[in-house]
Amino acid sequence: MGALELASATVRYGARTALDRVDLTVPAGERVALIGPNGSGKTTLLRALAGILRPDAGTARPAAGLTQRELARRVAFLPQEEHWEFPFPVEDVVACGRYAHAPGLFKEAVEDHAAVDTALAAVGLAPLRTRLITELSGGERRRVVLARALAQRAPALLLDEPTTALDLEHRHAVLTVLAGFSGTVVLATHDLDAAAAACERVVVLDAGRVVADGTPQAIITEALLRDVFHVTARVLREDGRIHVITEI
Amino acid sequence: MSSRRSRRILFCCVAFAVVATAVAPFLGQAIDFSSEDGQFIFFRLRLPRALLALGCGAGLAAAGVVLQAILKNPLATPFTLGVASGAAFGVVLAVVLGIDALLGVAGRPLVGMAGAVFVIGLTYRAARVRGHLPTHTLLLAGVALTYVFSALILAIQYTATPSDAARILRWLVGSVETGLDFWPHLIVGAAVVLALCVLVPLGRAFNAMAGGAEAAAGVGVDVAGTVRRSYLAASLLVGVIVAFAGPIGFVGLLVPHALRLFGLVDNRYLLPAAALAGGGFLALCDGVTNLLPQALPVGVLTHLLGGPFFLVLLLRAKSQTV
Numbered sequence: 001m002g003a004l005e006l007a008s009a010t011v012r013y014g015a016r017t018a019l020d021r022v023d024l025t026v027p028a029g030e031r032v033a034l035i036g037p038n039g040s041g042k043t044t045l046l047r048a049l050a051g052i053l054r055p056d057a058g059t060a061r062p063a064a065g066l067t068q069r070e071l072a073r074r075v076a077f078l079p080q081e082e083h084w085e086f087p088f089p090v091e092d093v094v095a096c097g098r099y100a101h102a103p104g105l106f107k108e109a110v111e112d113h114a115a116v117d118t119a120l121a122a123v124g125l126a127p128l129r130t131r132l133i134t135e136l137s138g139g140e141r142r143r144v145v146l147a148r149a150l151a152q153r154a155p156a157l158l159l160d161e162p163t164t165a166l167d168l169e170h171r172h173a174v175l176t177v178l179a180g181f182s183g184t185v186v187l188a189t190h191d192l193d194a195a196a197a198a199c200e201r202v203v204v205l206d207a208g209r210v211v212a213d214g215t216p217q218a219i220i221t222e223a224l225l226r227d228v229f230h231v232t233a234r235v236l237r238e239d240g241r242i243h244v245i246t247e248i
Numbered sequence: 249m250s251s252r253r254s255r256r257i258l259f260c261c262v263a264f265a266v267v268a269t270a271v272a273p274f275l276g277q278a279i280d281f282s283s284e285d286g287q288f289i290f291f292r293l294r295l296p297r298a299l300l301a302l303g304c305g306a307g308l309a310a311a312g313v314v315l316q317a318i319l320k321n322p323l324a325t326p327f328t329l330g331v332a333s334g335a336a337f338g339v340v341l342a343v344v345l346g347i348d349a350l351l352g353v354a355g356r357p358l359v360g361m362a363g364a365v366f367v368i369g370l371t372y373r374a375a376r377v378r379g380h381l382p383t384h385t386l387l388l389a390g391v392a393l394t395y396v397f398s399a400l401i402l403a404i405q406y407t408a409t410p411s412d413a414a415r416i417l418r419w420l421v422g423s424v425e426t427g428l429d430f431w432p433h434l435i436v437g438a439a440v441v442l443a444l445c446v447l448v449p450l451g452r453a454f455n456a457m458a459g460g461a462e463a464a465a466g467v468g469v470d471v472a473g474t475v476r477r478s479y480l481a482a483s484l485l486v487g488v489i490v491a492f493a494g495p496i497g498f499v500g501l502l503v504p505h506a507l508r509l510f511g512l513v514d515n516r517y518l519l520p521a522a523a524l525a526g527g528g529f530l531a532l533c534d535g536v537t538n539l540l541p542q543a544l545p546v547g548v549l550t551h552l553l554g555g556p557f558f559l560v561l562l563l564r565a566k567s568q569t570v
Contacts, residue, residue: 052465072468079462085322086458088513096456100468105449105516106251145459152467 002062003027004049004075004156004184009058011044011208018044020208021058026186028155031178033195033216034188036205037229042188043080043160045205049186050077050158072100076152080160080188082145087132090144094119094129097151119150122177139170146174156184163191192220196242204228216242254517257510261524265302268528268535272298276538292428294538300424300492301534301546302527303436305499307443307489309526311482312500313519314447317454318475319383326486326500329390329479330367333397335490338363340401340416344408356419357432357491364487367393368480380472381479383461422496422547424534432492443485444523450478451516496547498554499526506557509564 004026011019019041026032026049034042047053051063051071063071076097084093097119098112120126123143128136133144142162149157162178163171171194178185178198189195195202196216204212204219206228212219220242225233236243273294280286311326319328326332338359342348348355374389375381405416426432453474456464461471489496503526504518512518533553534546 047462050466052462068465068470069468072466077462077466079460079466082459082463083320084459085320086316086513087508088455088458092455092514093459096452096459096463096467099452099456102452105452108251145463148459148463148467 004186005059005061006045006048006055007059007061009045009048009055009060011041011048011053012056017208019048019055022205022208022210024203024210026156026184028184029182030201031185031199032187032201032203033199034186034203034205035190035192035195035220036211040205041208042205044208046077046158046160046186046188050075052077069100072152072154074154075156075158076149076154078145078149078157078159078162080164082141084133084141087134089130090125090133090136091116091120091129093133093144094147094151097148100152115151115153116147119147122150122180123147124173139166142166142170143173146177150177150181154183156186157181159185159187161189162187163189163194192244193242196220220244251514251517254512254514254521257507257512258517258521258524261507261521261528265306265524265528265531268532269298269302272301272531272535275535294535296426296430296433297424297534298531300426300433300436301531303433303440304424304489304493304496304527305503305530306523306527307436307440307485308496308499308530309503309522310440310444310447310519311486312526313504313515313522314454314478314482315500316504317457317515318478319387320458320460321387322505323501324387325497326482327394327495327497329386329483330371330393330397331364331390331483331486332490332495333394333401334367334370335360335364335487336420336495337397337401338366339419339491339494340404343415343419344404344412354431357435357488360491361487364483364491367397368483368487371483372479381475383475386475386479418545419494421545422494422550423545424493424496424530425545426492436489436492439485439488440523443481444520446481447478448516448519450474451514451519454478454515454519494545494547496530496550498550498557499530502550502554502557503529 006022006024009019009022010017022045034045036042048055048060051068062074094116098115101112120129123146125143125147133141136144146162162174166174175194175198200215202214202216202219203210204224211228212224220235222233222235225231231246233244233246236245273290279290308326315324315326315328316322339356342356342359347359351358371389371393375386377385405413408416453469456467456469457471465471504522507518507521507525512521530546533549537544537546537549
């Protein structure tokens with residue numbers, strides 16, 4: 001598995017430029033957190049890396065030149081929100097992660113079953129495998145779709161706000177799963193504590209451009225929070241961890 | 249993963265379709281097979297009707313599953329995207345202008361199909377954005393065109409002569425009476441088989457799309473291609489069926505939801521199961537119309553059953569959320 005890379009990538013939504021000539025290389029195995037205010041381009045950057053959208057200018061690798069199916073074997077993407085209208089059993093939702101590997105319409109290989117079982121166990125949802133996704137809580141649903149991404153067995157995992165709206169227990173469960181993942185991780189998040197805990201590199205986006213890039217210790221500072229997020233906050237550093245406390 | 253249960257339901261649907269189509273021609277006044285009249289009624293009238301109902305019901309139910317899957321909307325029907333209104337407009341126009349009489353028995357289906365293809369083209373053109381077919385614009389374009397063509401149909405019906413208005417009304421109710429010809433069966437049957445050949449292999453992609461287009465693309469689905477192929481196949485199928493049988497309502501909504509109530513949501517199985525159950529259901533409904541004191545087209549019966557069924561679904565959903 002090679003690096004994930006954006007080269008001078010520009011994405012426009014109508015007249016608005018969501019991503020402005022962004023260069024970013026994520027070497028294999030690295031864990032990167034994308035942070036920045038709402039509308040700064042985090043989701044768009046993840047979509048471009050995942051091949052969900054094609055940049056209007058510049059390139060995204062390995063997305064360029066691969067079919068969606070080929071790309072899904074290398075990169076798993078978890079969107080910010082999903083609404084399930086139809087009552088699929090949890091195990092069927094997770095099995096969707098095997099789409100790119102499936103040998104046939106009705107055929108499922110032993111490996112497909114194993115991938116689903118392992119992914120369900122990893123997120124702690126094995127006991128709920130026959131429950132319907134429409135009957136689960138928001139936190140449980142989030143873990144189900146995380147299991148689907150794990151079932152893809154892709155060497156890179158791109159996650160858009162994986163801990164948003166989760167209670168402490170579910171947030172902890174998701175972060176534990178990410179800590180146990182051995183491949184590349186790129187996550188877009190507003191949870192700065194989680195970004196610092198789960199990733200060794202933080203990339204800051206503002207108005208569609210990369211404005212800072214480095215280790216959490218170097219990047220998450222009171223000055224950055226003031227200049228980019230426009231808040232007065234204290235950054236506590238304790239045993240190598242970072243806690244952001246905003247003042248009201 | 250829950251495929252054993254899905255397979256069982258699919259086999260039940262095969263049995264239901266066979267039994268329903270076999271039983272339907274026997275419903276109504278008893279047939280004396282020893283007489284020539286009895287044989288004529290059974291083999292030239294009732295059996296062909298049951299077979300055409302099987303084809304039409306299969307196509308409408310399958311199209312219902314597909315449109316609900318690609319629009320991610322449980323309330324979508326085969327007629328949501330305006331295809332039926334286009335076909336109906338073509339037929340209604342043909343009736344008042346006398347084109348159907350000029351072209352003979354093939355006239356009505358031909359203009360119906362032309363109307364359907366015209367609306368499919370318009371909807372496709374209106375909804376297309378940068379080579380993609382976003383489902384929300386597809387839905388809006390389809391609904392807008394439905395309103396336009398429904399208004400045109402009303403205007404034509406309102407200004408038509410009483411005899412033309414009556415003929416239009418009879419057709420709009422929906423019926424599988426086709427006279428003594430067999431070619432409608434061949435065309436509808438071929439359309440159903442061809443469309444299912446395109447649509448059934450997309451079942452796994454439809455499952456992934458239940459979580460949304462981004463989620464599906466994330467696991468490797470070519471969402472744009474899937475939407476384009478399935479929209480065109482399902483719409484052309486609906487166009488053919490409506491051109492022959494009129495807009496027979498509720499089959500495309502009722503049958504998929506009934507199967508979901510039995511726990512069948514996996515589109516790989518739901519699609520063929522709905523086709524079989526929809527065909528059997530429409531054949532049976534058409535047979536039941538023979539039992540009524542006053543002969544009524546099957547479209548009336550499907551609506552009569554569809555309304556209460558919909559209310560049951562609503563009450564069930566309500567009881568689950570309270």
